[in-house]
Structures are given as C-alpha cells and as structure tokens.
Amino acid sequence: MGWHPELAAAIRPFSALRPPTVHCQIAMLAIPADVLLQVYEATMGRPPFLIENLSFSDWASLVHVMQCKPQELDAKVQDFPSNIAESCRKVAIENRELSLIIAKAEKIILELHGYDLSHLDTAGHVSISQRNETFSETYINRMSLSQAELEYFRKKEAERMSNAHTELTPLTRDAGHKFAKNSPFLLLASDSWTAKAVQRVHNRLWKLDTFNYTAPISVEAYMALAAITDAEVENCRSAARNGTIYFPATRGGFDAEFPPIAELEKGKCANRPLLHQKGIPKFPANLSELKKLWNAGRPYLKCTCPSCEKNFTWFDHMIWYIIGNLDKIDPRAPSDKIRMLEFQALLRTTWRKAILAQISFIFMREYMIKIVSLLT
Ligand SMILES: [Zn+2]
Ligand SMILES: [Zn+2]
Structure with a gap:
C-alpha cells in the first residue's frame, strides 16, 4: 500500500520513504504537517527513520501531547530517535523467534499445572544475535574501500538492519518448532508484531491463529484518542486491581450504537450489538479455563437475538478494524481526515465508557502477563 492521498501535501519532503501501515497513516492525518516534518527531520539521513518505524500508538501519543501538553511536544519528538534503533532491533529478534519464546514460556506454565507438553518442542535456542551482517568486518577492512565507497556501504548496511524487522516470520506450527494440535495461548507477541501480522488478514484481528490478540493500541494511545485523563486511568487501574466489571454479561449490556458485526464481516x-465484559474466572482448573484467564474483564460486542451464532467480536478488534476502514464511520464524510476527527469524537462521547472498560482490561491482562513472567 502507498501513501494516503490526503497526506500528499504534508509528506512531500519525505514521500520517497516507505509508507507506514494504514493505521499509522490515519493517525498521521490527525497531526499537522509541520509536526510531521519535525518528526521526519529528527532522523533525516540516519536510518532507521521515524517516519517508517513509529507505531500507531507512537503517533497517537503525539496527538495526546499536542492536545494536552503542547509545551512538551519538542521534547517528545526529540525523544523518539533515541529509542527507535533499539526497538527495531528487538522487533527483528521477535519476528524471528516468537514461536520459540512462546513455546518455552507455555512449557513452564503447563508443567506447573501438570498438563501434556508433547506438542511443545522447546529444544531450540532463542537467538538474540543480529543475523544480517553481510560481510565480516575483517573482509571489509581488507577491501581498501575509498571513503565514498565505505560511507555508501555503511549507509546500505544500516538500511538493511533497519529493514530486518519488517520481515515477519509467521507464527506457523510447521516452521522448526512443533505446535501440532494446540494453538498457543500465551500472549507474548508485542504490539508491533500484532500490527504487522494483522495486515495479512485485512485488519481482522479475529482471523489470526488465536482469538486472544488485542489491538496494538497502548493505554496512552487510547488516552489520546478518547481524551482520557490521568485521573480516569488511575480509576481503571483500581478497577483492574479490584476485579471490577462494569458491564457483566448477566446484565442488559451497554447500548452505544455500536456497528452491527455484519459491517466488520459479511455474513x-x-x-x-450491545457491549458486555467477560467475567473473572476462579483459579483455572483445566487448560480451557486457563486459556480464558487472558480475556478476564475484556469488553466484547454481542447481539441480543436468541440462538444467533454469528454475533460476537471483541470491542478492541472492532476499533482496530474501524480505524483501518474509516468509511464505516460515515461513507459520505468529505475526507478521511475529518472521519478521523469524528472517530475520536465518537470515542470521547458515546463510546467513552467502553474505552474505559478496555483500559481496565489492559491493566488486568498486564497483571496476568506479569504473573507469567515471574514464573518463566
Ligand atoms: Zn492528557
Ligand atoms: Zn444476532
């Protein structure tokens, strides 16, 4: 996919760079051209480039700073370059090794509960080396390259490094690590992995290998989009700590004019649909309960028709899909830029309570993941 036509004027100075995902570009529509230029200049001529590598949440966090603490905008932009190389390096390792990382952690959890481990082959090693050194340093030194040649080569090498994290190893069960019958249930994939993987299924997160992935939207990004305050986030944190469920399945459900699930997928x-939240299970007694633990407190949409089977989606899956298909907001709106503002307005008003429930769920899941990392 190319650059969004509505960004054309803003990105003219860097239109030769690789266009980021639809979601990133939609977030960029909510940022003025001069700020985009400032982001571009922060890594101009020095890959990895921010424009190519910032995530949707990074862009959204810029929106947040612009709206809530504009005096910190310069500092925020200057802060990105110091982190981007390291984050690209981590993503490159994760892209290659994710199946094995998950298998190793799952083995420990399953062992604790006395489950069958035969589907997990964790014999491999997680390699954290950089695999993309094309020539040895010694060889390059012996080639007596001119200054110009050397500079050219170094620049090319840096580009290759920065591109390594764009090659995504699919989480298949056949590639080296054996996952035959059981799908992985640990959610150790990062947001940047999920953001890439979901492009293959046209932004339909529910089509990935498990149903458990969350939309790659950070708490700060939700805060930005829905103008949530720090105090409200603190409330979400206590809700998570206390296991507070705002919209239990046993009650009527929250009606905020959510789109019918048919708008996300034909048929x-x-x-x-109405919004509910999953309950909090007791300590898991078996594997299927253990898998449910990860979605404790998670908001979802479900229609009310009796015995309807094609009727369920996670709230955050819907949000991610809508951002990638903004015409669902209003096909007659004059531009995507104004649709993006309308979408944010929707999150700030009608869907606000649902966003707060989503943030509480993110904290609940963070607690679960912390428990796992203490064990593994
Ligand atoms: Zn704020
Ligand atoms: Zn239905």
Missing part, C-alpha cells in the same frame, strides 16, 4: 449478524 455475520446485522442487528445492533
């Missing part, structure tokens, strides 16, 4: 239910 699904065309009636308006």
Whole structure:
C-alpha cells in the first residue's frame, strides 16, 4: 500500500520513504504537517527513520501531547530517535523467534499445572544475535574501500538492519518448532508484531491463529484518542486491581450504537450489538479455563437475538478494524481526515465508557502477563 492521498501535501519532503501501515497513516492525518516534518527531520539521513518505524500508538501519543501538553511536544519528538534503533532491533529478534519464546514460556506454565507438553518442542535456542551482517568486518577492512565507497556501504548496511524487522516470520506450527494440535495461548507477541501480522488478514484481528490478540493500541494511545485523563486511568487501574466489571454479561449490556458485526464481516449478524465484559474466572482448573484467564474483564460486542451464532467480536478488534476502514464511520464524510476527527469524537462521547472498560482490561491482562513472567 502507498501513501494516503490526503497526506500528499504534508509528506512531500519525505514521500520517497516507505509508507507506514494504514493505521499509522490515519493517525498521521490527525497531526499537522509541520509536526510531521519535525518528526521526519529528527532522523533525516540516519536510518532507521521515524517516519517508517513509529507505531500507531507512537503517533497517537503525539496527538495526546499536542492536545494536552503542547509545551512538551519538542521534547517528545526529540525523544523518539533515541529509542527507535533499539526497538527495531528487538522487533527483528521477535519476528524471528516468537514461536520459540512462546513455546518455552507455555512449557513452564503447563508443567506447573501438570498438563501434556508433547506438542511443545522447546529444544531450540532463542537467538538474540543480529543475523544480517553481510560481510565480516575483517573482509571489509581488507577491501581498501575509498571513503565514498565505505560511507555508501555503511549507509546500505544500516538500511538493511533497519529493514530486518519488517520481515515477519509467521507464527506457523510447521516452521522448526512443533505446535501440532494446540494453538498457543500465551500472549507474548508485542504490539508491533500484532500490527504487522494483522495486515495479512485485512485488519481482522479475529482471523489470526488465536482469538486472544488485542489491538496494538497502548493505554496512552487510547488516552489520546478518547481524551482520557490521568485521573480516569488511575480509576481503571483500581478497577483492574479490584476485579471490577462494569458491564457483566448477566446484565442488559451497554447500548452505544455500536456497528452491527455484519459491517466488520459479511455474513455475520446485522442487528445492533450491545457491549458486555467477560467475567473473572476462579483459579483455572483445566487448560480451557486457563486459556480464558487472558480475556478476564475484556469488553466484547454481542447481539441480543436468541440462538444467533454469528454475533460476537471483541470491542478492541472492532476499533482496530474501524480505524483501518474509516468509511464505516460515515461513507459520505468529505475526507478521511475529518472521519478521523469524528472517530475520536465518537470515542470521547458515546463510546467513552467502553474505552474505559478496555483500559481496565489492559491493566488486568498486564497483571496476568506479569504473573507469567515471574514464573518463566
Ligand atoms: Zn492528557
Ligand atoms: Zn444476532
């Protein structure tokens, strides 16, 4: 996919750079051209470039700073370059080794619970080396390259390094690590992995190998989009700590004019869904309960028609899909830029409570993941 036509004027100075994902570009629509230029200049001529590598949440966090603490904008932009190389390096390792990282952690959890481990082959080693050195340093030194040649080569090498993290190893069960019958249930994939993987299924997160992935949107990004305050986030944190569920399945559900699930996927239910949250299970007694633990407190949309089977989606899956398909907001709106503002307005008003429930869920899941990392 290329550059969004509505960004054309803003990106003219860097239109030769690789266009980021649709979601990143939609977030960029909410940022003035001079700020985009400032981001571009922060790594101009020095890959990895921010423009190519910032995530949706990074861009959204810029929106947040612009709206809430504009005096910190310069510092925020200057801060990105110091982190980008390291984050690209981590992503490159993760892209290559994720299956094995998950297998190793799952083995420990399953062992604790006395489950069958035969599907997990964790014999391999997680390699954290850089695999993309094309020539040895010694060889290059012996080639007596001119200054110009050497500079050219170094620049090319840096580009290759920065591109390593764009090659995504799919989480298949056949590539080296054996995952035959069981799908992985640990959610150790980072947001940047998920953001890439979901492009293959046209931004339909529910089509990935498990149902458990969350949309790659950070708490700060939700705060930016829905104008959530620090105090409200603190409330979400206590809700997570206390296991507070705002919209339990046993009650009527929250009606905020959510789109019918049929708008996300043809053939699904065309009636308006309501929002509920998953309950919090007791300590898991078996593997299927253990898998449910990861979605404790998670907001979801479900229609009310009896015995309807094509009727469920996680709230955050819907949000991610809508950002990638903004015409669902209003096909007659004059531009995507104004649709993006309308989408944010929607999150700030009608869907605000749902966003707060989503943030609480993110904290609940963070607690779960922390428990796992203490064990592994
Ligand atoms: Zn703020
Ligand atoms: Zn239905």
